[in-house]
Amino acid sequence: MIKTYVETEQNKNQTSIENIIKKAEDLKEIFSTRADAIDSEGTFPYENFEDLKKANFLSLTIPKEFGGQGLNLLEYLQVQEILAQGDAPTALSLGWHLGVMLEAAENRHWQGSALQRVSSNIVQKRILLNLAQTERATGSPSRGGTPGTIAIKEEHGWRLNGIKAFTSMAEALDCSIITADLNYTGKKGFILVDHKREGVSIKETWDSISMRGTKSDDLVLKDVLVEEEDLLFVEDDRSSTTRGWYLQVPAVYIGIAAAAKDYAIKFASEYSPNTLPGPIKDVPEVRRKIGKIELELFNARQVLYAVARKWIEQPDQQIKMASELSAVKHIATNSANKVVDLAMRIVGARSLSASNPLQRHFRDVRAGLHNPPTDDAIVYNLADAVLGKP
Numbered sequence: 001m002i003k004t005y006v007e008t009e010q011n012k013n014q015t016s017i018e019n020i021i022k023k024a025e026d027l028k029e030i031f032s033t034r035a036d037a038i039d040s041e042g043t044f045p046y047e048n049f050e051d052l053k054k055a056n057f058l059s060l061t062i063p064k065e066f067g068g069q070g071l072n073l074l075e076y077l078q079v080q081e082i083l084a085q086g087d088a089p090t091a092l093s094l095g096w097h098l099g100v101m102l103e104a105a106e107n108r109h110w111q112g113s114a115l116q117r118v119s120s121n122i123v124q125k126r127i128l129l130n131l132a133q134t135e136r137a138t139g140s141p142s143r144g145g146t147p148g149t150i151a152i153k154e155e156h157g158w159r160l161n162g163i164k165a166f167t168s169m170a171e172a173l174d175c176s177i178i179t180a181d182l183n184y185t186g187k188k189g190f191i192l193v194d195h196k197r198e199g200v201s202i203k204e205t206w207d208s209i210s211m212r213g214t215k216s217d218d219l220v221l222k223d224v225l226v227e228e229e230d231l232l233f234v235e236d237d238r239s240s241t242t243r244g245w246y247l248q249v250p251a252v253y254i255g256i257a258a259a260a261k262d263y264a265i266k267f268a269s270e271y272s273p274n275t276l277p278g279p280i281k282d283v284p285e286v287r288r289k290i291g292k293i294e295l296e297l298f299n300a301r302q303v304l305y306a307v308a309r310k311w312i313e314q315p316d317q318q319i320k321m322a323s324e325l326s327a328v329k330h331i332a333t334n335s336a337n338k339v340v341d342l343a344m345r346i347v348g349a350r351s352l353s354a355s356n357p358l359q360r361h362f363r364d365v366r367a368g369l370h371n372p373p374t375d376d377a378i379v380y381n382l383a384d385a386v387l388g389k390p
Contacts, residue, residue: 084255
């Protein structure tokens with residue numbers, strides 16, 4: 001009887017993820033029709049996010065007990081890769097929201113009833129949130145450093161002052177989880193901020209040629225007062241967590257590479273210059289490049305999903321997986337860049353046309369090299385892991 005119940009639950013879960021993957025495929029096709037306009041106009045993809053909300057995709061990684069769909073890391077990454085093939089800025093932006101909630105679901109480290117409260121708001125009100133950590137003075141949080149944003153304890157809560165840079169979706173967010181130095185102690189607090197609160201504003205600074213639709217502007221906090229319960233958790237050097245959900249970054253860039261591959265193959269199958277008896281897909285050098293594309297994608301996916309499976313199947317090893325997570329990011333984003341480059345070489349000068357999607361993929365995939373942790377930091381961390389710090 002118990003076995004039958006377990007098998008039934010497994011079948012239900014399998015059907016559920018299959019339905020979500022099918023929805024993601026459908027959304028990918030819709031997003032692809034809007035991608036050029038989002039990029040050329042540099043606007044936030046509001047239409048795409050309305051579609052995501054209608055499909056209940058904002059609740060994908062929220063625990064089932066709170067009304068979500070309870071996707072694990074592996075399933076989440078599969079969705080991210082698919083959506084990125086349609087529009088990469090949309091996928092990367094959604095991934096920050098989903099990843100924050102996945103971490104909270106896995107670790108249950110938020111204080112009090114915060115997880116249930118935030119989850120309910122996402123499920124019922126479809127609020128959108130992000131983790132805002134980066135500051136121009138300290139750079140990426142992956143390199144350490146105490147936040148310049150300060151949270152001072154007052155009688156009725158916390159008073160916040162600071163500026164967060166590269167806040168994806170800034171203009172569309174309902175809430176942010178910001179990092180702040182608590183009372184100048186060096187302890188890093190993660191604090192929920194409702195963007196409707198007085199003193200919260202957005203400063204338009206996003207002028208990147210890559211991932212333009214993420215609208216990663218500055219989040220300005222000026223004397224913002226939040227409730228005491230909005231301090232979700234406190235992290236220091238001894239309690240910092242390894243974040244498996246950051247694998248959404250390589251998943252998205254693999255998605256971009258896959259879209260570039262599909263375009264190159266379609267072009268090679270259809271383009272037939274009068275100097276050849278058939279399409280260029282029959283030319284040996286073109287076939288060699290396509291083979292190299294397949295090899296790069298195979299390697300990147302194998303590494304990404306193998307590490308994601310380890311994360312799920314060996315939870316006791318998660319705290320030790322920082323080097324593996326970083327290695328995946330290095331391997332996958334560099335492979336994705338190679339794939340797009342090869343696709344452009346197959347298509348030739350046409351790939352540089354403003355109306356050709358490959359030039360957009362080329363600009364977007366490049367951003368992966370600059371998403372933290374950067375290649376140099378990854379390599380040195382890997383060396384430190386086996387040699388010890390000097």
